[in-house]
Amino acid sequence: MTSPDSRFEEQKTVADLCGKQDYSNAGCKWNLGRSRTMLSSKPLNPAKEAIHRNCQSGEHGMVHRYRLLPVAVCTVLFLLVPGLLMGQQLDCLSCHGNPGMQDSAGHSISIAADAFHASVHGALGCTACHSDIKTFPHPAKIAEVQCGTCHTQEASGLAGSVHARQGAKACLQCHGNPHAIVKVTDRNSPVYPLNIPHTCGTCHGNAKFVKKHHLKNVYGEYEDSIHGAALTNEGLLVAANCSSCHGTHHILPHTNPKSPTYRKNIPDTCGKCHEGIEAKYLAGMHGKAMLAGSKKAPVCTDCHTAHRISEPAQTAFQERTIGTCGGCHREKYATYRDTFHAQVSALGYTEVAHCWDCHGAHEVLPASDPLSPVNRANLVKTCGKCHSGANVKFVSYEPHANAYDFHFNPALYSIRLFMDLLLWSVLGFFAIHTVLWFTRLQCARWKARTAKGDEHE
Numbered sequence: 001m002t003s004p005d006s007r008f009e010e011q012k013t014v015a016d017l018c019g020k021q022d023y024s025n026a027g028c029k030w031n032l033g034r035s036r037t038m039l040s041s042k043p044l045n046p047a048k049e050a051i052h053r054n055c056q057s058g059e060h061g062m063v064h065r066y067r068l069l070p071v072a073v074c075t076v077l078f079l080l081v082p083g084l085l086m087g088q089q090l091d092c093l094s095c096h097g098n099p100g101m102q103d104s105a106g107h108s109i110s111i112a113a114d115a116f117h118a119s120v121h122g123a124l125g126c127t128a129c130h131s132d133i134k135t136f137p138h139p140a141k142i143a144e145v146q147c148g149t150c151h152t153q154e155a156s157g158l159a160g161s162v163h164a165r166q167g168a169k170a171c172l173q174c175h176g177n178p179h180a181i182v183k184v185t186d187r188n189s190p191v192y193p194l195n196i197p198h199t200c201g202t203c204h205g206n207a208k209f210v211k212k213h214h215l216k217n218v219y220g221e222y223e224d225s226i227h228g229a230a231l232t233n234e235g236l237l238v239a240a241n242c243s244s245c246h247g248t249h250h251i252l253p254h255t256n257p258k259s260p261t262y263r264k265n266i267p268d269t270c271g272k273c274h275e276g277i278e279a280k281y282l283a284g285m286h287g288k289a290m291l292a293g294s295k296k297a298p299v300c301t302d303c304h305t306a307h308r309i310s311e312p313a314q315t316a317f318q319e320r321t322i323g324t325c326g327g328c329h330r331e332k333y334a335t336y337r338d339t340f341h342a343q344v345s346a347l348g349y350t351e352v353a354h355c356w357d358c359h360g361a362h363e364v365l366p367a368s369d370p371l372s373p374v375n376r377a378n379l380v381k382t383c384g385k386c387h388s389g390a391n392v393k394f395v396s397y398e399p400h401a402n403a404y405d406f407h408f409n410p411a412l413y414s415i416r417l418f419m420d421l422l423l424w425s426v427l428g429f430f431a432i433h434t435v436l437w438f439t440r441l442q443c444a445r446w447k448a449r450t451a452k453g454d455e456h457e
């Protein structure tokens with residue numbers, strides 16, 4: 001029902017239904033039943049009593065289905081009185097409107113009339129959905145309602161989705177009570193943005209259920225995330241709910257290239273709302289590599305996760321993300337770890353330079369790019385954010401000093417080499433010294449022992 005065209009078509013279908021054929025037939029039959037009311041003297045259970053009071057066709061309408069003659073006669077009669085057809089809905093409710101009404105198996109078959117009238121389908125009448133009810137009295141078993149006969153687009157979307165296996169039942173699992181469906185823009189709708197996570201969470205937050213279906217329990221994670229908190233605690237309608245990232249009816253597994261949660265589509269999915277950041281990301285090396293098809297390039301969720309997205313200002317996020325950058329840039333990570341900045345951050349200070357304080361978080365560029373904050377020309381400014389008074393001399397300090405790479409920094413390499421040589425020659429000297437000393441000691445002892453032996457002889 002998303003395009004105006006389909007909406008029009010569906011309403012036409014409904015108008016057809018309500019105006020002439022099915023609706024009138026059903027109404028006729030029910031009114032016919034009522035017009036021939038005869039009360040039985042035998043007391044019945046409330047449900048059966050209701051049937052009696054309203055649609056006498058002999059002793060018990062539901063049971064004596066073969067007594068069709070009076071029904072047929074009245075049907076013909078009734079077709080001549082179309083004005084009375086509007087009573088159809090009322091008639092269903094004259095039985096099903098009784099609170100506490102149950103079927104023979106003890107299940108509730110009572111419909112709350114007020115809620116039904118207030119619902120989006122209130123004006124359609126019962127047989128718009130229960131369209132197989134064409135005879136009176138209606139059979140005890142009635143065909144499952146197919147919402148898709150009117151909502152074709154939603155139904156065909158669902159048919160190819162991860163939830164297809166639930167069949168026609170799926171509609172109700174998200175939309176709730178079929179007799180009280182309200183507009184999706186109504187705050188009480190289970191698919192109103194603020195209610196969507198809870199609705200999906202009835203399954204995706206149910207520990208037993210997710211285990212059975214080998215899924216991750218994402219609901220709790222989502223609720224604690226910045227999006228979940230914004231939606232649930234702050235009532236922020238524009239915060240991402242499950243459907244913002246997954247879609248509604250045509251939800252696909254994240255391994256399907258057409259899914260909005262497929263790796264390559266994730267920047268666009270987040271970018272629907274975080275447009276400015278997506279633009280920066282795409283302008284940087286990560287976005288470019290991703291577009292070029294690199295599977296090694298990070299997308300939004302590699303750094304932010306999908307369901308545990310937190311405020312980037314949080315220490316936990318920052319500590320974890322240095323490791324995330326480091327997981328791909330191992331060498332730069334190792335050299336960063338050796339420097340003062342990382343040593344300080346390892347001590348728990350947050351006011352220290354993280355990878356992105358120097359490189360930027362989204363528009364990461366090679367150092368050779370004049371726009372890169374770590375380009376030689378921009379270093380005074382970049383370091384100066386924190387080191388007021390930073391000058392050209394100060395920024396000659398290497399944040400990724402690698403003493404093992406001659407080309408990277410020959411001076412550092414030579415000093416490191418000298419220090420290493422010094423260390424090893426000192427250690428070597430003492431090692432040799434110790435061995436010689438030990439040997440000499442053993443020799444002396446042996447000599448002393450043989451000398452004693454000679455004396456005894």
Ligand code: HEC
Nearest residue numbers: 047050051054055091092095103104126130133140141142
């Ligand atoms: C005379 C009372 C009466 C009227 C009027 C009536 N019903 Fe029923 N209906 C019943 C009873 C009784 C049952 C339970 C049958 C059983 O024992 O399982 C029932 C069951 C149903 C069921 C459930 C069937 C199932 O498979 O579990 C539906 C759906 C239903 N009715 C719809 C309607 C609709 C729609 C109308 C109006 C067009 C209507 N009923 C009018 C008495 C009535």
Ligand code: HEC
Nearest residue numbers: 092093096108109111116121125126128129143144145178
């Ligand atoms: C929007 C479609 C729709 C309309 C309109 C509708 N129903 Fe239903 N009804 C359903 C669905 C769906 C079910 C669940 C069982 C199924 O799938 O057939 C159901 C089930 C029932 C049941 C079985 C008990 C239950 O609650 O599961 C009864 C009785 C019933 N409807 C009566 C009515 C009556 C009476 C009306 C008119 C006042 C009505 N329905 C209007 C869709 C509808």
Ligand code: HEC
Nearest residue numbers: 001002147148151154155158163170171174184191243248
């Ligand atoms: C996985 C949950 C889920 C299932 C299953 C589901 N829906 Fe929906 N449906 C939603 C959500 C969420 C929305 C709200 C979309 C929005 O706000 O734009 C919605 C919206 C709708 C709308 C309003 C029009 C629109 O697209 O916004 C209709 C009509 C609808 N659904 C019908 C159905 C029918 C019919 C079925 C079964 C074939 C069904 N839905 C199954 C979640 C679901």
Ligand code: HEC
Nearest residue numbers: 011014120128129146147150171175178181182183184185
């Ligand atoms: C006989 C046709 C018909 C059937 C069957 C039907 N619907 Fe509807 N549905 C409509 C019409 C007409 C509207 C009202 C559209 C409007 O007001 O714009 C509607 C509206 C809705 C809406 C609200 C859409 C919105 O824009 O907010 C939802 C949700 C919905 N239906 C779900 C269902 C579900 C679930 C079923 C099955 C239980 C179902 N429908 C069966 C005709 C039908």
Ligand code: HEC
Nearest residue numbers: 197200204215216218219222240241242245254261301306
């Ligand atoms: C901000 C976007 C976003 C939101 C909001 C979101 N998801 Fe996801 N979801 C994703 C992405 C992206 C994936 C792909 C796998 C991954 O990166 O973890 C995913 C994966 C999943 C999976 C598959 C997990 C697995 O591998 O078993 C399920 C189930 C799921 N989401 C359900 C939900 C539910 C339910 C909600 C709402 C409570 C929700 N998602 C909210 C983006 C989101």
Ligand code: HEC
Nearest residue numbers: 162173174199200202203213242243246251252253254255
């Ligand atoms: C009635 C329970 C139920 C509800 C409600 C439900 N789901 Fe699901 N969902 C499932 C089941 C079962 C599967 C697994 C399907 C399979 O693999 O066969 C699934 C699978 C998924 C997956 C695919 C995970 C993957 O492999 O990547 C996503 C995404 C998802 N659901 C999102 C949602 C969203 C979003 C909502 C709410 C709009 C929702 N679900 C509501 C039962 C449910």
Ligand code: HEC
Nearest residue numbers: 226230238239240244269270273300301304309310311312
């Ligand atoms: C439907 C719109 C929407 C989508 C889609 C969306 N977000 Fe958000 N996001 C928001 C809103 C709104 C906020 C602000 C919440 C707040 O401040 O309370 C937010 C906050 C954030 C924050 C925290 C920002 C801060 O300064 O604290 C991050 C990080 C974030 N989103 C990442 C993502 C990622 C990654 C994705 C995709 C996987 C994504 N978002 C998808 C709307 C969205």
Ligand code: HEC
Nearest residue numbers: 267270271274277278281298299300303312313321356361
């Ligand atoms: C390589 C890791 C990485 C990738 C990929 C990434 N982010 Fe970020 N994001 C960060 C870091 C780190 C910060 C914290 C920046 C800061 O504190 O200055 C951040 C901050 C944010 C913020 C908060 C606003 C801000 O700029 O501080 C939002 C929103 C956000 N990212 C969304 C996204 C979206 C959407 C994508 C995908 C288009 C994305 N991020 C891709 C690492 C990443």
Ligand code: HEC
Nearest residue numbers: 285286289296297298302324325328355356359364365366
């Ligand atoms: C999932 C792996 C991955 C993660 C996580 C990651 N990167 Fe990258 N990064 C890449 C790839 C792939 C390239 C592109 C290399 C190329 O095309 O030359 C790249 C390029 C870069 C470049 C440009 C320099 C160059 O060699 O082209 C910088 C700077 C950079 N990343 C910094 C970061 C920072 C800072 C973080 C964390 C906020 C980070 N990266 C997280 C994979 C990653």
Ligand code: HEC
Nearest residue numbers: 325326329332333336353354355358366367368374399400
């Ligand atoms: C104090 C600022 C600073 C911090 C913190 C920092 N870098 Fe760098 N980074 C630089 C500078 C300056 C360069 C360019 C000179 C060089 O290669 O050492 C650079 C170069 C790089 C390059 C190579 C770029 C190219 O074009 O060759 C990558 C990749 C990189 N850093 C990743 C990281 C990662 C990952 C972290 C965090 C673990 C990090 N950096 C932390 C300042 C920093």
Ligand code: HEC
Nearest residue numbers: 340344351352353354357358382383385386394395397399
């Ligand atoms: C996000 C803030 C931040 C940025 C950006 C930053 N630093 Fe630092 N830096 C610190 C902090 C905090 C310390 C440790 C506290 C201190 O002694 O000042 C530190 C310490 C140092 C030290 C050792 C202590 C000292 O003050 O002599 C040097 C050298 C240094 N930084 C160089 C740089 C260079 C070069 C850059 C730019 C490439 C840079 N820093 C960028 C925050 C930053």
